[in-house]
Amino acid sequence: MPTTQENWNPGKAANRHPEVSYEEKERLFFEVKNDPRYEDFLYGCYECGICVSTCPSARFYDYSPRVIAQAMAREDVERIYDIIAEDIWNCAQCFSCLRCPRGNNPGGLVTLLREVAVKNGLQETKDVLQGYSRVIYKVMLKGNQVSPDMLQPDFFPDWGPWVGQFSANMPVWRKAIPVDTLRGVTDAAWKTNRKTLLELYTIWFETGNMDIIKEIDEGLYDLLADVMQEELEEG
Amino acid sequence: MSNKVLVIGGGPAGLEAARSAAELGGEVILLEKRDRLGGTPDREGYAKLTHHWRDASEAMAELAAAVTNHARVEVKYNAEVKGMSGSAGNFEVKIEAGGKAETLHVGSIIIATGFQHFDPGRATQYYNYYTFPDVITLTDLEKMLKEHNVVRPSNGQPPKKIAFIQCVGSRDRQIGNEYCSKVCCGIASKQAIELREQLPDSKVMIFYIDMRMYGYWENEIYWKAQEQHKVNYVKGVISEVLKKGDQLLIRGEDTTMSRPMEVTMDLVVLSVGMEPSAGTRAIAQLFGVKQNKYGFIEAGGESGLDTVATSVPGIFVAGAAAGPADLNDSISSAGLAAARAMALVRA
Numbered sequence: 001m002p003t004t005q006e007n008w009n010p011g012k013a014a015n016r017h018p019e020v021s022y023e024e025k026e027r028l029f030f031e032v033k034n035d036p037r038y039e040d041f042l043y044g045c046y047e048c049g050i051c052v053s054t055c056p057s058a059r060f061y062d063y064s065p066r067v068i069a070q071a072m073a074r075e076d077v078e079r080i081y082d083i084i085a086e087d088i089w090n091c092a093q094c095f096s097c098l099r100c101p102r103g104n105n106p107g108g109l110v111t112l113l114r115e116v117a118v119k120n121g122l123q124e125t126k127d128v129l130q131g132y133s134r135v136i137y138k139v140m141l142k143g144n145q146v147s148p149d150m151l152q153p154d155f156f157p158d159w160g161p162w163v164g165q166f167s168a169n170m171p172v173w174r175k176a177i178p179v180d181t182l183r184g185v186t187d188a189a190w191k192t193n194r195k196t197l198l199e200l201y202t203i204w205f206e207t208g209n210m211d212i213i214k215e216i217d218e219g220l221y222d223l224l225a226d227v228m229q230e231e232l233e234e235g
Numbered sequence: 236m237s238n239k240v241l242v243i244g245g246g247p248a249g250l251e252a253a254r255s256a257a258e259l260g261g262e263v264i265l266l267e268k269r270d271r272l273g274g275t276p277d278r279e280g281y282a283k284l285t286h287h288w289r290d291a292s293e294a295m296a297e298l299a300a301a302v303t304n305h306a307r308v309e310v311k312y313n314a315e316v317k318g319m320s321g322s323a324g325n326f327e328v329k330i331e332a333g334g335k336a337e338t339l340h341v342g343s344i345i346i347a348t349g350f351q352h353f354d355p356g357r358a359t360q361y362y363n364y365y366t367f368p369d370v371i372t373l374t375d376l377e378k379m380l381k382e383h384n385v386v387r388p389s390n391g392q393p394p395k396k397i398a399f400i401q402c403v404g405s406r407d408r409q410i411g412n413e414y415c416s417k418v419c420c421g422i423a424s425k426q427a428i429e430l431r432e433q434l435p436d437s438k439v440m441i442f443y444i445d446m447r448m449y450g451y452w453e454n455e456i457y458w459k460a461q462e463q464h465k466v467n468y469v470k471g472v473i474s475e476v477l478k479k480g481d482q483l484l485i486r487g488e489d490t491t492m493s494r495p496m497e498v499t500m501d502l503v504v505l506s507v508g509m510e511p512s513a514g515t516r517a518i519a520q521l522f523g524v525k526q527n528k529y530g531f532i533e534a535g536g537e538s539g540l541d542t543v544a545t546s547v548p549g550i551f552v553a554g555a556a557a558g559p560a561d562l563n564d565s566i567s568s569a570g571l572a573a574a575r576a577m578a579l580v581r582a
Contacts, residue, residue: 043462044461
């Protein structure tokens with residue numbers, strides 16, 4: 001292999017996404033690196049693995065916050081792209097990794113990587129977020145939360161292997177130990193005041209949230225935008 | 236009973252031992268085999284010290300001046316020890332200084348004959364130091380840094396990609412040096428910082444087994460190199476250095492990424508460790524002081540805590556003659572050796 005920037009990194013990842021050019025991968029990398037938060041999120045990495053040992057996702061997925069910090073520090077552009085395409089959605093954003101002795105914030109790096117993935121509408125990001133369209137639809141349009149019954153036990157492997165068993169008995173347990181905020185309702189959420197709802201719609205548009213949705217899921221965007229704009233016009 | 240203290244070696248440890256003993260009221264004779272003081276840092280042209288980033292020549296000149304300006308220290312240059320007899324309190328040491336034979340009567344002796352850098356040409360490490368001009372040692376690089384002229388020896392051009400290989404000649408059963416040389420992690424990191432300052436466009440990588448940045452070297456050198464100067468540290472030792480075009484190909488494993496690697500470099504720096512100097516080996520045999528299996532002078536006494544005592548009463552050891560040591564260690568042990576040597580001649 002000729003000496004290029006690509007083969008600078010020792011142990012660098014192979015090119016697993018040949019459909020994306022190196023220049024494009026590098027552009028995404030620099031978008032992350034040039035974020036003003038970046039220098040507070042990554043000082044230097046010991047590669048000690050304390051972040052992995054505290055990470056709930058690392059127990060259930062082939063996921064390593066250490067590799068993310070390392071790949072960023074080493075400017076391993078190919079691997080960063082793999083991480084953007086495949087790894088970042090495995091993070092629960094719990095920030096247990098803040099235990100880092102160097103004061104790094106791998107979870108924060110994931111936040112930056114996610115933002116770049118979403119803003120650039122990567123195909124892999126679209127695929128991953130497909131499953132969330134129902135949640136997004138509910139939260140953004142109705143202005144209320146996801147009802148307990150909407151959550152399927154197989155959504156989140158990091159909840160642990162027993163969640164299926166727990167879910168089976170959940171209705172009985174909820175009756176036995178009432179959860180105050182649910183008030184016995186698990187298949188519906190509260191009704192949002194219309195004024196609040198219109199304010200929310202305005203916020204979604206003004207803050208660029210709708211642009212992000214458009215980038216990721218155009219069908220969902222059309223659905224949301226139609227209703228929201230109509231309601232906003234009605235006032 | 237002689238009240239004189241003989242210090243052998245005019246490097247940092249010997250200079251500090253001589254100064255301390257003189258300040259404690261002793262009559263000191265300092266023997267130096269060269270025609271100038273300053274020891275290895277001076278002879279090898281060290282650039283900056285890890286201590287306050289000081290210029291090595293200046294710092295050594297200060298240590299030397301404290302000795303040459305002291306009325307109770309007599310420095311003998313171009314000196315060599317030829318023989319020794321007697322015992323603690325009454326040593327008779329035959330020397331030759333400036334071509335003239337002399338016999339010295341001293342009460343105690345401090346050996347401060349130091350170390351030498353490991354010669355990377357020795358077998359079993361396939362780094363091709365004597366074959367490829369662009370494979371150099373810490374000592375070679377130190378000279379270039381001092382002159383602010385870091386270039387690839389093969390073509391005189393500044394290198395863009397530079398690799399340090401740690402533990403060359405240390406921690407290796409096959410080589411016979413099983414010990415850690417203590418300073419090379421710090422020196423490599425210090426040089427990496429200087430490289431990035433002098434060649435801002437360069438990429439610098441350090442390949443290591445463990446980084447042994449004890450004490451404040453951790454935050455003052457290691458973190459500084461990594462965080463401010465973007466020096467990359469990769470855990471994994473290079474097995475061999477080969478030629479690829481006009482570059483060097485290094486082979487190893489990126490262990491934390493779990494991948495074998497082959498990368499090209501413009502310059503490869505071998506972080507050579509410490510071995511006992513020829514002077515240390517010779518003086519140990521001449522004086523009959525016990526050496527450890529690596530040739531360093533065994534120190535510690537019966538308790539293990541008598542850190543400057545040799546196996547011969549009245550003969551003390553300071554600095555890297557007793558094993559790998561940085562300047563702090565060397566100078567601290569020299570002060571203790573001076574105190575112990577003075578206590579003996581005053582008893």
